[in-house]
């Protein structure tokens with residue numbers, strides 16, 4: 001069974017979908033750790049309810065990104081995390097983690113990248129008058145939502161679409177797509193901490 005670590009900053013509904021998929025056996029993995037950069041985020045309660053260990057930090061307590069990422073790296077190493085799963089983690093990953101987990105960090109984003117990267121992708125799509133948007137799951141690189149795309153799924157934006165209704169449509173897709181994509185990725189056997197065996 002592969003050990004995964006989930007990174008979240010807020011509500012954690014994607015985190016919950018991943019927990020549910022592990023518990024039902026749909027996703028063959030162990031969630032070894034939740035990393036959260038927002039003390040008080042609801043994602044932490046979800047982890048506690050599921051008995052998942054947490055590392056919670058406040059970036060303001062550190063001078064540099066490198067300082068807290070070194071701490072995260074230490075925790076990840078301790079639990080033997082093999083794949084890092086960003087689920088609403090609203091922070092760029094820095095060189096400390098990127099170097100160590102190259103090709104083993106994935107992110108979910110609520111738009112059809114490269115359209116509408118960054119914050120409030122749903123609001124951006126509505127403001128642009130887009131007729132469709134969707135969900136992208138991609139590998140993480142040093143850019144903002146720029147790494148190689150693994151899978152995308154689109155939704156239509158209706159005439160009377162609101163932010164709330166579009167968010168509901170998008171999250172319904174996310175909660176199905178992320179666990180199933182993670183299972184496929186892990187089953188392929190390409191996620192390994194042996195650097196030589198990596199194919200990405």
Ligand code: GAR
Pocket residue numbers: 008009010011012013014015087088089090108109110118119120121145171174
């Ligand atoms: C999700 O919709 C995810 O796609 C988005 O944040 C939301 C988190 O919701 N991520 C980004 O915008 C990353 N750039 P959740 O906390 O309920 O899973």
